[in-house]
Amino acid sequence: MKISQPTPNPKRNAPLVKQPLAVMQIHHSIFFFLIQSLCSLVGAQSSPSILVILADDLGYSDLGCYGSEIKTPNLDSLAANGLRFTNFYNTARCWPTRASLLTGYYPQQIRRDTLKQKSGGMRGKRPDWASLAPALLKPAGYRSYHIGKWHIDGTPIASGFDRSYYLKDQSRFFSPTTHYLDDKKLPPVERGTGFYGTIEVANRTIEFLEEHEEKHNDSPFFTYLAFAAPHFPLHALPEDIAKYDKTYTSGWTTIRETRHQRMTKLGFPKVELSPVLPNLGPPYHFPDQLKILGPGEVNRPLPWEKLTNEQKTFQIKKMAIHAAMIDRMDHEIGRIIAHLKKVDRFQNTLILFLSDNGASAEIMVRGDGHDPSAPLGSAATYPCLGPGWSTTANTPFKKHKTWTHEGGISTPLIAHWPKGLAARNKFRHTPAHVIDLFPTFLDLANITPDSPLVSSPGKSLLPVFTGEQKTLHQDIWWSHEGHNAILKDGWKAVSSFKEPWELYHLAKDRSETQNLAKAHPEKLKALVALWNKRAEQFIEDSKK
Numbered sequence: 001m002k003i004s005q006p007t008p009n010p011k012r013n014a015p016l017v018k019q020p021l022a023v024m025q026i027h028h029s030i031f032f033f034l035i036q037s038l039c040s041l042v043g044a045q046s047s048p049s050i051l052v053i054l055a056d057d058l059g060y061s062d063l064g065c066y067g068s069e070i071k072t073p074n075l076d077s078l079a080a081n082g083l084r085f086t087n088f089y090n091t092a093r094c095w096p097t098r099a100s101l102l103t104g105y106y107p108q109q110i111r112r113d114t115l116k117q118k119s120g121g122m123r124g125k126r127p128d129w130a131s132l133a134p135a136l137l138k139p140a141g142y143r144s145y146h147i148g149k150w151h152i153d154g155t156p157i158a159s160g161f162d163r164s165y166y167l168k169d170q171s172r173f174f175s176p177t178t179h180y181l182d183d184k185k186l187p188p189v190e191r192g193t194g195f196y197g198t199i200e201v202a203n204r205t206i207e208f209l210e211e212h213e214e215k216h217n218d219s220p221f222f223t224y225l226a227f228a229a230p231h232f233p234l235h236a237l238p239e240d241i242a243k244y245d246k247t248y249t250s251g252w253t254t255i256r257e258t259r260h261q262r263m264t265k266l267g268f269p270k271v272e273l274s275p276v277l278p279n280l281g282p283p284y285h286f287p288d289q290l291k292i293l294g295p296g297e298v299n300r301p302l303p304w305e306k307l308t309n310e311q312k313t314f315q316i317k318k319m320a321i322h323a324a325m326i327d328r329m330d331h332e333i334g335r336i337i338a339h340l341k342k343v344d345r346f347q348n349t350l351i352l353f354l355s356d357n358g359a360s361a362e363i364m365v366r367g368d369g370h371d372p373s374a375p376l377g378s379a380a381t382y383p384c385l386g387p388g389w390s391t392t393a394n395t396p397f398k399k400h401k402t403w404t405h406e407g408g409i410s411t412p413l414i415a416h417w418p419k420g421l422a423a424r425n426k427f428r429h430t431p432a433h434v435i436d437l438f439p440t441f442l443d444l445a446n447i448t449p450d451s452p453l454v455s456s457p458g459k460s461l462l463p464v465f466t467g468e469q470k471t472l473h474q475d476i477w478w479s480h481e482g483h484n485a486i487l488k489d490g491w492k493a494v495s496s497f498k499e500p501w502e503l504y505h506l507a508k509d510r511s512e513t514q515n516l517a518k519a520h521p522e523k524l525k526a527l528v529a530l531w532n533k534r535a536e537q538f539i540e541d542s543k544k
Contacts, residue, residue: 047140047445048420049220049349051340052437053333054101055326056094056149056231057385057401059359059393060410062326067263067395069247069255070323074334075353075414080425082351082416083465086268087431087510090357092401092408092480094231095123095151097356097434102132102152102224104438104458108479109541112153116482116497125153127544129453133441134160134222140445141219145208148201148226157183161224163211165204170228171367173197173235174379191379196237198229198325202332206339213343222441225336230325232362232384236377240324241317248319251304251312255319256392263396267427274398274407274511276301281387282363283402283481289365293383294372299363301388314376319389321377350417350444352437358408359393360385361400396511404478404485404494406512421465430464431487433476437461454541477534486531493527501528 061067065079090097096107103126107113110130111122132152134144138160146156146164156164164183169176175191189195205225212221248255253276260273281299290299296314298307307315333353340346365382374380385393390400394407401408413432415421435458442449443460463469475488482497490507503517503524517524 047142047220048417049222049345050142050441050444051221051223051225051336051349051351052101053351053353054098054149054224054226055329055353055355056226056228057357057360058230058326058355058412059390059395060355060397060407060412061259061263061395062230062355062359062393063330063412065266065414066412067259067266067268068326069258069262070326071243072326072330074330074337078337078351078353078416079414081418082414082421083423083426083428085413085415085428085430085432087429088354088411088413089409089431089433089476089478090355090411091434092357092404092478092483094149094356096480098149098151098226099126100434100458101437103130104435104456105130105454105541106435106457106477106538108535108538109454109457111542113480115479115535115539122542127453127542129544132159133224133438134162136442136447136449137222137445140447142222142445143212143216143219144222144224145205145212146224146226147205147208149228150226155180155183163208165201165208167197167201167228169367170231171233171382172379173228173233196235196328198227198328198332201225201227202335205336209336209339209343209345213345217343220445227329229329230322230385232360232364233367233382234318234321234325234377234384235379235381236321236324237328238375238377240328241320241377243327244320244323245317247323248316251307252301252315252319252388252392253304256395259392259395269429269510271396271510272513273396274513276391277398278302280361280399282361283400284362284364286364290363292365292370292372293363297363297383297386298388299386301391315386315388317376318383318385319392321383322385322389322393324377347418348420350415350420352416353412353414354434355411357401358397358403358410359390359400361387361390398512399496402481402483403496404480404483405496406506406510408483409478409485415461415465417465423465423467426467428464428467430470430472431476432461432464432472433458436472453544475530475534477531479535484531486527486534488527488530491523491527493524493531503527 063075064072065076096113099107099112108115110126111124144161146161148167150166156166166180168178175189177188179186264270296310298311363384363386370382371380397406399405399407439458440461443462459472478485485494492504492506493501495501502515504512
């Protein structure tokens, strides 16, 4: 492995090496003990800190460095000085991805997602053998911090985190009713107090990291920062929305085509732009709630020119809010980066940024409802992105969150680590999955865990970071709400709920434009058989 070994911070080591004369007067055995202790400290400090930043419902092309018109200078800078993955995958949904990220298992193995038409597996309690990352990192000296969304069984502190700010209420960015500090419930936030969820989780992150420097500066940290942005409801600060008021007047078709062209210019592999699926709407239909949102809402990606002026105005505003939420998230990430630089942690911190699933086509009303007379994007409203703009956010792929086509399971992944990554502004095309993050954390900490009851299917990404390893998995597997898929040797079999299996040669057709099921029936049959084999294995795993 050609990843360079980070050197300890001399400022933190200074108090330990300023007493050579006193040390020489100590008995030889004590001297040897002190030297051993010093070496142990140096070894601990050389382990990088880890910052995992997870966005919620962010589309594949929603960052500037992935082709977007949305301003994300801080994430763009991380990409320019690190790596961008083009074939990184999630589970198509929020809670299964979070379980996989922190355990290294497919969610069905650990009872965190269901296999439709199969027994076993559920959205339930993880088995005892599926520990979260903090529990395994602790013996290596890591302090662990959780901030933001949770959506995993149990609670953060009880699951091994040392500090946690858990923002459970996902329906109110301005006035959450349910949030916790270190597993203890906090009072509801009153509307109009200046609270905004994205800013608050950044504040808490900096607070925990400041405390870390004050009390534990000789230890590396593992920080798991889970933003709710840009998940619905589309809530954003007025000044952020104003930046994008005129950006989307050309409509979703033009913006999608422009993103596709920009991705090619940025150096992404050239792929065909997938066709828009005009009849594919939200995964769950709520006709009564659709009416609440008013005549400006549409639940299909209709041709832009066929929309009424009222619909265009409503849709332009929605995308401006979505962009504002991402813009603000990037700004807050910039504040955290500034803190890491100030305390001299930035160079030896691995920062990973990704999304839990593709952009969402959902349209619904929850929380405090929707007041059509209130400014769109304010606390009294409840807009969702919907399939028109979700199709754009997932450029160049098709389908959305919950589906296992590429639009639902593809995520940007940025990796930045100045002391450990020699590559700058490089792409990595190796297919990989969120199950690979957990073993990467252990690899960074030089931890070889005891053999668990069920072996993790995840693989460390460190060889991919160096560019040495082009193939990480023999196959990658998906299942969510009856949407199933498997990828092997560049070929992907995929089926939507109660629909026939499709076959795509992803190595040549990443955007799934040519269904080869009839042309290669034996290839499809073999992949489906492998999918079923894995499914049966995961059912058995979930029972242990």
